[in-house]
Amino acid sequence: MASKYKRVHGHVGVYTYQLERRWRGEPDLCFFVNFKADGKLRWEKVGCRSEGITAPIAAELRSRRLLALRHHGEVKTARQLRDERRASDRTFAEIWQAYSTSDQVQRCRHFAPTRACWSRWLAPWLGQRTVASLTPADVEALKRRMSEAGKAPGTISNACELLRRLARWGHRQGMAPALAFTVQLPKVDNERTEFLNPEQMQRFLATLAAWPAQETSRMLQLAMYSGLRRGEIWRLEDRDVDRLHAVLWLRSPKGGKTCSIPLSEPVDALLKQQAEWRDRVFPGNPLLFPGQAGRQRKDSHAVRRIKAAAGLPKDFRPFHGLRHHFAVTLLNSGEVTLDMVGELLTHKSSEVTRRYAQFLPAARHKAAALAARLVTLGQGEPAGSGEAGEG
Secondary structure (H helix, E strand, O other): OHHHOEEOOOOOOEEEEEEEEEEOOEEEEEEEEEEEEOOEEEEEEEEEHHHOOOHHHHHHHHHHHHHHHHOOOOOOOHHHHHHHHHHOOOEHHHHHHHHHOOHHHHOOOOOHHHHHHHHHHHHHHHOOOEOOOOOHHHHHHHHHHHHHOOOOHHHHHHHHHHHHHHHHHHHHOOOOOOOOOOOOOOOOOOOOOOOOOHHHHHHHHHHHHHOOOHHHHHHHHHHHHHOOOHHHHHOOEHHHEEOOOOEEEEOOOOOOOOEEEEOOHHHHHHHHHHHHHHHHHOOOOOEOOOOHHHOOOOOOHHHHHHHHHOOOOOOOOHHHHHHHHHHHHHHHOOOOOHHHHHHHOOOOOHHHHHHHHHHOHHHHHHHHHHHHHHHHHHOOOOOOHHHHHHO
16 A cells, blocks of 8 residues: 555654645655554544645644554544544434434424424525534524525524524434524514303303314313313313312313313303213223324314304414413403413413413503502592582
């Protein structure tokens, strides 16, 4: 192998190999070094003259290799070091491939929007970029492209959040270094509180009463009477109904920690009716609202048909909307505090419940009247009261 190389005089173990390509009018030279490791002669490519490599630089690299050997250190070739760097700084496409097939994602029931966001926006522009090479300017360019395409701030925020999530997940898996900056998500003001007016509620209840599949009707009534999320309803089992303590246990809720809500009489009656139906159709099944073949539900197409039959607004989300309706109805009564509504909805933060504060008319009017009375009293006696005293 050494016969292919020309030794560089003055530098032990440094050789050059003449390339066909030319650089600055002369044939380019590629520098190699050799040294013994584990009783074997090893050759390592250092680089080319056109890349700024010189004989002294090649000699310095060889000295480092010999020093590592002398102190029993592991000697790695430039290719091995390059491969190690690449393994710890993968592209976003490689991170996505591992993330999208992980157990964490496979358990997610609603992954289609995330996959569409990746395919439509992130993969074409940033798929071949590594986490280390990502810059704030790249993120701003992504926001600008999506905005110019007419995408809503919520959609842009979702894309940026997915980018941040992939970077963090890749770092936890050892596939990438930590992101060197914070991805700023666009501010989104898309909170909307859904509830039905009296006429819509009347049509909805009439549709539920006449619906052929009463198990679906009971599912929606439970959401309306308890404010439960659809996933919480679909996971309910017999063991979760604690009639001794009059509570309904919610296992694996959105917050992740098992909690409970009061078991009201209407909810208890609904669950008893549902259990009787379940025992006839799926005997021995622990789920109170089993889906096809007795498995846990992942969707309910009948719910959308009920919404259409009742003539509800197209943007009304049945389960989420009924949860909002539950909260709005309680607050409009003037008999339930905002904190209590948060407890019933199993909110982990009062800030989440704060969105319903606008539906406290009685309490707000009472506070406004009290403020007016206190301000008036603070101004002292009305003008003219002194004349009556002098008489």
